[in-house]
Amino acid sequence: MEQKECDFSPMKAELKEHLQKLIADMQQSLERLDNESQCLLGRFEQIRREFAYIESTAASYYLNCYLSSFTDKYLDISIGVQHLSQRRHGALIVIQRNDGLDSLITPGIPVGAMLTYSLMESIFFPGSPMHDGAVLIRANQIVSAANVLPLASVFVGEEKLGTRHRAALGLTERSDALVIVVSEETGKASFALNGKLYPLSTGGTM
Incomplete structure (x- = not known):
């Protein structure tokens, strides 16, 4: 793109x-x-x-x-993350950029559908068969769901990380992918890039 x-x-x-x-x-x-x-x-x-x-x-x-350089659906991603954060629905969202990810991700369930925030939210609805694992987004499509990512170490500094955050860091340490995480415990959202986590504001449009 x-x-x-x-x-x-x-x-x-x-x-x-x-x-x-x-x-x-x-x-x-x-x-x-x-x-x-x-x-x-x-x-x-x-x-x-x-x-x-x-x-x-x-x-x-x-x-x-x-995001805007790699998908036209960045507003759908933003809205979806806000809703997931407000409802405390845990989520792990991978946006593929330049690097191929096939060798790094254990594939889950193929989706192959145009990205919308409502589809993304339904995938991460608690109890959904695809809510565990990561959604993979390439350009304007949700390629697959329930993907398994490589994990980073348990701790970053003195902070102990949950599985979703470890997965986000693990993939971004090995590729240029961008990974968004929503914590189901706190509802807080963050994104990982180049092996670092950054907190996101979800009070309004991101």
């Missing part, structure tokens, strides 16, 4: 706005540091929350940039 220029202006504008606010808050904290009567611990906690929000918003922005 032809490489596209990344242009998600509203999301970029929001990211700039929050970064500017964070810079202003940090500057204000720096000025207040000389005032010994004011404790800044609560303000640091607020800055930490702002930074976490900015990180997840930035991850959503770049995720759409990465």
